[in-house]
Amino acid sequence: MKTLELDLGERSYPIYIGSGLLARPELLTSYIHGARVAIVTNETVAPLYLGRVRAHLARYNPVEAILPDGEQYKTLEVLNRIFDALLQNRCDRQTTIVALGGGVIGDMAGFAAATYQRGVPFIQVPTTLLSQVDSSVGGKTGVNHPLGKNMIGAFYQPRAVVIDTDTLNTLPDRELSAGLAEVIKYGLIRDPGFFAWLEAHMDRLLARDPAALAEAIERSCRNKAEVVAADECEAGVRVILNLGHTFGHAIETGMGYGAWLHGEAVAAGMVMAADLSRRLGWLTEHDVARIRALIERARLPVQAPPMLTAAQFKSLMSVDKKVQAGKIRLVLLEALGKAVITAEVPPAVLDETLAAARAAA
Amino acid sequence: MKTLELDLGERSYPIYIGSGLLARPELLTSYIHGARVAIVTNETVAPLYLGRVRAHLARYNPVEAILPDGEQYKTLEVLNRIFDALLQNRCDRQTTIVALGGGVIGDMAGFAAATYQRGVPFIQVPTTLLSQVDSSVGGKTGVNHPLGKNMIGAFYQPRAVVIDTDTLNTLPDRELSAGLAEVIKYGLIRDPGFFAWLEAHMDRLLARDPAALAEAIERSCRNKAEVVAADECEAGVRVILNLGHTFGHAIETGMGYGAWLHGEAVAAGMVMAADLSRRLGWLTEHDVARIRALIERARLPVQAPPMLTAAQFKSLMSVDKKVQAGKIRLVLLEALGKAVITAEVPPAVLDETLAAARAAA
Numbered sequence: 045m046k047t048l049e050l051d052l053g054e055r056s057y058p059i060y061i062g063s064g065l066l067a068r069p070e071l072l073t074s075y076i077h078g079a080r081v082a083i084v085t086n087e088t089v090a091p092l093y094l095g096r097v098r099a100h101l102a103r104y105n106p107v108e109a110i111l112p113d114g115e116q117y118k119t120l121e122v123l124n125r126i127f128d129a130l131l132q133n134r135c136d137r138q139t140t141i142v143a144l145g146g147g148v149i150g151d152m153a154g155f156a157a158a159t160y161q162r163g164v165p166f167i168q169v170p171t172t173l174l175s176q177v178d179s180s181v182g183g184k185t186g187v188n189h190p191l192g193k194n195m196i197g198a199f200y201q202p203r204a205v206v207i208d209t210d211t212l213n214t215l216p217d218r219e220l221s222a223g224l225a226e227v228i229k230y231g232l233i234r235d236p237g238f239f240a241w242l243e244a245h246m247d248r249l250l251a252r253d254p255a256a257l258a259e260a261i262e263r264s265c266r267n268k269a270e271v272v273a274a275d276e277c278e279a280g281v282r283v284i285l286n287l288g289h290t291f292g293h294a295i296e297t298g299m300g301y302g303a304w305l306h307g308e309a310v311a312a313g314m315v316m317a318a319d320l321s322r323r324l325g326w327l328t329e330h331d332v333a334r335i336r337a338l339i340e341r342a343r344l345p346v347q348a349p350p351m352l353t354a355a356q357f358k359s360l361m362s363v364d365k366k367v368q369a370g371k372i373r374l375v376l377l378e379a380l381g382k383a384v385i386t387a388e389v390p391p392a393v394l395d396e397t398l399a400a401a402r403a404a405a
Numbered sequence: 406m407k408t409l410e411l412d413l414g415e416r417s418y419p420i421y422i423g424s425g426l427l428a429r430p431e432l433l434t435s436y437i438h439g440a441r442v443a444i445v446t447n448e449t450v451a452p453l454y455l456g457r458v459r460a461h462l463a464r465y466n467p468v469e470a471i472l473p474d475g476e477q478y479k480t481l482e483v484l485n486r487i488f489d490a491l492l493q494n495r496c497d498r499q500t501t502i503v504a505l506g507g508g509v510i511g512d513m514a515g516f517a518a519a520t521y522q523r524g525v526p527f528i529q530v531p532t533t534l535l536s537q538v539d540s541s542v543g544g545k546t547g548v549n550h551p552l553g554k555n556m557i558g559a560f561y562q563p564r565a566v567v568i569d570t571d572t573l574n575t576l577p578d579r580e581l582s583a584g585l586a587e588v589i590k591y592g593l594i595r596d597p598g599f600f601a602w603l604e605a606h607m608d609r610l611l612a613r614d615p616a617a618l619a620e621a622i623e624r625s626c627r628n629k630a631e632v633v634a635a636d637e638c639e640a641g642v643r644v645i646l647n648l649g650h651t652f653g654h655a656i657e658t659g660m661g662y663g664a665w666l667h668g669e670a671v672a673a674g675m676v677m678a679a680d681l682s683r684r685l686g687w688l689t690e691h692d693v694a695r696i697r698a699l700i701e702r703a704r705l706p707v708q709a710p711p712m713l714t715a716a717q718f719k720s721l722m723s724v725d726k727k728v729q730a731g732k733i734r735l736v737l738l739e740a741l742g743k744a745v746i747t748a749e750v751p752p753a754v755l756d757e758t759l760a761a762a763r764a765a766a
Contacts, residue, residue, distance in 0.1 A: 079730050120481050124550075131552035136728040159520075161726045162547065162558045163638075186523065189485075191492035197523045198559065277524075365522045367497040369440050 046262050050269040055201045059265050065208035069100035075203040077165050078138025082107040084153035085144040092214050107133040116302035118148045118188045126156040140165045146172035147179035154185030158200035168202045171211040173223025174307050177264035180205050182272040192363040193293040199277050222307025224342040227260050230267040233284045236381025238263050246341045284383035287375040288313030294360035298352045311344035320397040321377040331380045354398040407623050411630040416562045420626050426569035430461035436564040438526050439499025443468040445514035446505040453575050468494040477663035479509045479549045487517040498522045507533035508540035515546030519561035529563045532572040534584025535668050538625035541566050543633040553724040554654040560638050583668025585703040588621050591628040594645045597742025599624050607702045645744035648736045649674030655721035659713045672705035681758040682738040692741045709762040
């Protein structure tokens with residue numbers, strides 16, 4: 045087992061990464077405050093892992109909230125089902141919420157923890173690659189609104205993140221690939237050595253080689269933890285973690301939540317960001333080709349859905365959380381392995397990228 | 406104009422109290438960050454004050470969310486209408502939310518500010534006595550759940566509180582009285598001199614004597630600010646601000662949100678807390694008679710609704726946010742002017758109070 049620490053002063057917490065961690069109840073129980081636990085999971089994960097977690101936590105008389113599976117259920121309305129379960133079971137402020145599932149479950153359970161009785165403790169137990177390398181770490185919680193992804197939420201840190209890499213054995217291929225999008229992201233924004241490592245080991249990752257996956261998860265979490273420690277509430281550098289996300293959120297919202305997986309939309313969005321960076325003279329054609337090739341090898345989309353018009357794209361992008369004073373701020377690459385935040389993209393160049401991304405074969 | 410300061414380190418903010426403050430736009434504009442404002446108000450307050458506030462803030466291109474009036478609308482569903490308005494108007498993270506109205510509006514607008522794009526600034530402009538003396542100060546925000554009052558929310562402080570005492574001229578008598586319940590509360594929990602002052606000046610307050618109201622508001626806000634500064638997130642002493650609220654929330658929830666005003670339920674709840682304190686030997690019969698008399702003079706209820714059974718009361722009280730490990734914690738009075746928090750009330754004594762409160766004439 046590897047242990048990383050996310051350093052946030054009083055709100056610091058450990059990230060445990062390893063095989064078989066779901067068989068070690070002390071990794072959860074050390075972080076449970078109070079006498080009660082509520083486990084939030086979904087209909088896909090529950091048959092696989094809920095029984096085991098419930099058994100470990102039996103003495104905390106666990107309440108369960110089992111939500112439908114999918115981004116389209118990441119809504120205020122479904123969030124309310126968690127509150128229903130907590131209140132029907134008379135859970136008090138000393139209840140610890142355990143998020144058992146992927147990014148949607150982690151975001152919703154975390155937001156429920158942030159707001160139930162104005163805040164209760166929670167623990168992240170991510171079971172998808174995407175949530176293990178990205179969404180379970182860093183305290184972003186929330187739900188979607190029909191007009192925009194993650195528009196309602198809070199920064200609220202877990203007490204611990206417990207990553208059992210064995211849970212990836214039950215992950216569908218499509219979701220494994222979606223997680224790899226966020227893994228590749230870390231290489232692109234701040235870790236060129238990791239990007240090269242991914243080029244060398246993508247086949248092992250796709251074959252679910254445990255050692256390769258553990259390495260990728262650890263390096264991803266380390267990158268994420270360093271960025272979040274430097275800027276918890278996204279006042280500055282943390283924005284770089286959104287590479288590809290402004291384009292990606294537009295795709296997810298525009299196509300209807302759940303049609304594209306988050307990681308798929310981010311993958312296409314990163315290719316668009318790379319294309320735009322090249323048009324601005326920051327990346328070479330060779331860089332873009334490498335990025336595109338790695339994303340394709342990860343079995344991820346490298347083009348945007350042609351049915352989304354450029355006008356729709358720009359309209360959807362204009363509600364992005366990074367917009368300031370009407371200007372879209374984008375995370376781009378000034379080099380392969382170095383992100384930059386800019387609000388100075390000439391509209392004509394953005395139009396070229398939108399046209400190219402939707403036309404590319 | 407009087408200015409109080411709520412001292413919370415980096416999150417400190419001023420509370421302005423006086424006549425004619427809605428005619429002083431600088432009290433708002435000094436606290437607006439960014440180029441955009443969203444005003445949240447309700448259908449009752451909008452015709453009275455929205456035009457004036459909108460005119461002052463015209464250069465911020467204000468978005469408006471006008472909600473239905475009443476505690477029964479303090480729900481996640483109605484909250485979503487604020488998000489709809491913000492997103493339809495493409496409000497970004499630099500948008501400042503202005504809460505213009507009573508406690509329901511302040512709580513909902515504040516929670517929307519806490520969670521829109523994971524947090525935007527907000528300003529409280531309370532227009533009811535209850536919100537001016539209590540709910541606008543201290544950062545408690547949230548909405549109700551069918552199973553419990555204020556069960557979903559956040560601690561989130563405003564940038565400023567602007568109390569124009571002239572707005573009380575349009576307040577219905579019933580709501581003026583409801584506000585006086587929270588005013589009396591401060592005397593009971595920590596300010597016996599204020600309690601005596603209220604006994605001497607209740608007639609002036611009911612006659613809406615501006616000087617008396619201003620004095621009552623200032624002394625109430627000063628008490629509130631001192632308690633909140635000592636314990637922002639209700640880990641300890643702040644709990645005393647809930648005198649009468651455990652009983653009161655049970656009445657509000659049990660009778661259906663909106664049937665009893667919050668202040669009315671708190672008034673009856675404070676009489677119950679006083680009765681229980683006497684049964685425990687802490688208050689004299691004379692103390693209880695004084696408390697009851699002052700609350701009656703404020704035209705507030707001094708008994709609980711007889712149709713709520715004792716069993717319903719206890720069931721509703723068991724989801725109170727102060728419950729710990731299955732034990733109801735109550736704020737009681739160890740003397741007139743001194744609150745105490747206890748989890749050690751013998752069930753039989755609580756039953757006596759519940760029986761007496763529902764039978765009393």
